[in-house]
Amino acid sequence: MTGHPDIGDVLDRLRDGGVLREDDDGGLATTDEFEETRAEYARTYRDADRETFVETVAEAFGLAPETAANEIAANGVTRAQLAAYLAVESFLDTSPSAETKAVMAHLVCEVSPPSPVPRGVTLLDDDSYEAFLDAHPDAVLTVWKRHCEPCERLKADLDDLLDAVPEGVAVGGLDGESASAFRLAHAVNSAPVVLWFRDGERVESRDGYVSPSAFADVVADVY
Template sequence: MAATDADVDPETALETLIEAGAVDEAPDGTLSTTEAFEKTLAVYHDIYGAVSTEEFHQTVSDLFGVAPENVEARLDEFGVTRADVVAYLAAKSFLDAPVERDLLFVMAGLLVEMAPSSPVPSALDELDDESFESYLEARPDAVVLVWRRFCDPCDAMKEDLDAILDRVPDGVATAGVDGEAADEFCRSFDVESAPTLLCVRDGELRERASGRRTPDEVAAVLDRVY
């Protein structure tokens, strides 16, 4: 892994992404990733987003020819995140023609900045990798729901969200997590799919339920935990 070539033009990277259908530019100039690209991104996130740090470092080693023991230092040196690597691989797969590595790095950075809106409903406190530990420390009794984009069971469960929240006991916090963005959270709680219901009591995970659950099914889980 090497530093990105200073001669790489971000405008060229952006134009390439737009022409390839990975990025849309609205009339007002707003940029966003397309649904087609996000589906490709979701595939690579599923493969690499939740793997262990050791496995991720091995992936970077294989990709860029860096010794596994040096990967962490090189990632820190160049400010490369796991999200950057996932976006790099997704862009490489999505584009029809081969693209030079330096240009792909610039594309990955642009794509990460254009991350789509969160799938977490506004009725829930949204947690991420930086906030979940302090949130749960302050709220030791909490129901956390993990969502994903382009997830039919998630969308179906969201239709019942008001009824689900009505079943949550008083004094129990309710929060949501973007399962495609909060990799550390998902690893910490062994979340591998969405939607997933996590019930935390006294600061400890007491029960996990993956897949769509009806309000009555959620209530049964809550009754056992709280």
């Protein structure tokens, strides 16, 4: 592989192709649509055996298996990078060169995926949730996860859930992958998990999808 693609041009192509978007803080994030594609390849290759991994890299770059194995060792190629490469190749309408796709895959792996926490609730993490509860002792917090079917079902009902929350009760959300301290403190081992706080203390929690009617019943009991 020869030549060095211009990083600015590669980023522009990723934005134009819907792989990357500008985040609320001005940084870059991958799009939800691209993450759906990447998740499919990640599931396929994250546990692939060595032979399958090498053969797939060889096929992707038009290399002999022995050469592909050497390239993997020399460049530290990971299964996550392979999944990103194949996802970029599948997702884009254009057909960049193999080297450009490799650079794209590297950049995609460096960019944070979008938060699973839906817009409309306050985004929290291990550094902010305690201050949030100090300021809002009556609150509903939900732990979310990427590529989580019950999370997506819960997210689809978000408007109905928010309608059931009384005035004076704050709503926040945490990405479970970046909130290990919160999960440990509140015995959260799955997603989604909805937790209701009253006077700063957790008084109720539910694992998995919670229907709007069940959510409203808990709200009525707690508040």
